[in-house]
Amino acid sequence: MxxxxxxxxxxxxxxxxxxxxxxxxxxxxxxxxxxxxxxxxxxxxxxxxxxxxxxxxxxxxxxxxxxxxxxxxxxxxxxxxxxxxxxxxxxxxxxxxxxxxxxxxxxxxxxxxxxxxxxxxxxPQVILHHFTSGIATGRRLGVIVPDKDQVEQARARWAGVGEVLRVEAASPYGPREEIWRAASSLKEWQAEVIVLDCIGFNLQMKREVNQHTGVPVILPRxxxxxxxxxxxx
Missing domain, CATH: 3.40.50.1860 (Rossmann fold)
Structure with a gap:
């Protein structure tokens, strides 16, 4: 064919x-x-x-x-x-x-x-990991995953990519307030790069997290x- x-x-x-x-x-x-x-x-x-x-x-x-x-x-x-x-x-x-x-x-x-x-x-996980590795070396890396039960998985997966790592949970399919809470936590932690680690996060969410935190945000899709x-x- x-x-x-x-x-x-x-x-x-x-x-x-x-x-x-x-x-x-x-x-x-x-x-x-x-x-x-x-x-x-x-x-x-x-x-x-x-x-x-x-x-x-x-x-x-x-x-x-x-x-x-x-x-x-x-x-x-x-x-x-x-x-x-x-x-x-x-x-x-x-x-x-x-x-x-x-x-x-x-x-x-x-x-x-x-x-x-x-x-x-x-x-996407492999592509995203290598892409982020080329950017976040020596930086404070923040990651947002959809579910609290994925936090430990994400910590293991992203370990060593940045200088230090923090993972927050907020679903792209749930209340928008969850994402803003996670973004606020990463801003307070002084993240320098943020990965929205789910294909469900969209461009509007990326833009709003960027505006809220003032740091580059990586969107998988x-x-x-x-x-x-x-x-x-």
Whole structure:
């Protein structure tokens, strides 16, 4: 199957986007497309697509699980255990490659094992980690994750990236006040760089955290979109 098609004089490239929740991610993909432009088409799949509320509830994390937070199609958020959804993510990767995607991107900043595919798979967590490492060396690094049960995970993941580290919890899917509280805490701590460590944080949230703290703020979805742009231009 062709991985591109011509529309008039334009060549359109296909990117497959996998969310750990339900597709379409109307809260994420439109902002990425503004950066990518009209010549890149995003086709989507979700690890929780087709599941009932009861089936999704059965994927909740236990005490020892790696916790992930994601969005459902109705706009609500859920907590799920990584181990339950990795096989479902692989199924979606295979599906989107069959539909013509030439690159796969994961719409989640969590840590995942390697997936099997003949196409490139972009993991935002890896890209974000290296991008931030190149900026935050010798700086006070602040990180905001969606859930309090992810704080220790994040401390382990971001350890050593900056000179010192502080992690706060505030969900992009919850009350906006949580984000401002986390930003205020990082400002008081004197963070010099802040990472919004979830694909659910949007451009408006980034701008407001930047205005509130006065320091550079790194947003995963835009870092990911610009990486795609580099690979496909």
């Amino acid at each position: 062709e991985t591109w098609k011509e529309r008039g004089a334009r060549v359109v490239r296909k990117v497959g986007a996998i969310t750990i929740g339900q597709s379409p991610r109307v809260d994420v993909v439109p902002e990425m497309k503004e950066i990518l432009g009209e010549n890149i088409e995003i086709i989507e799949g979700g690890a929780l697509d087709g599941l009932t509320q009861e089936e999704i509830a059965a994927l909740a994390p236990g005490p020892e699980d790696y916790v992930l937070v994601t969005r459902l199609r109705d706009g609500s958020s859920v907590r799920i255990a990584e181990r339950y959804i990795v096989p479902r993510m692989q199924t979606q990767i295979d599906k989107l490659v069959a539909e013509g995607a030439e690159i796969i991107v994961l719409l989640c900043t969590g840590e995942f094992p390697n997936f099997s595919s003949s196409k490139l798979i972009l993991k 835009t870092v990911l979109a610009r990486t795609l742009q580099e690979l496909l231009s």
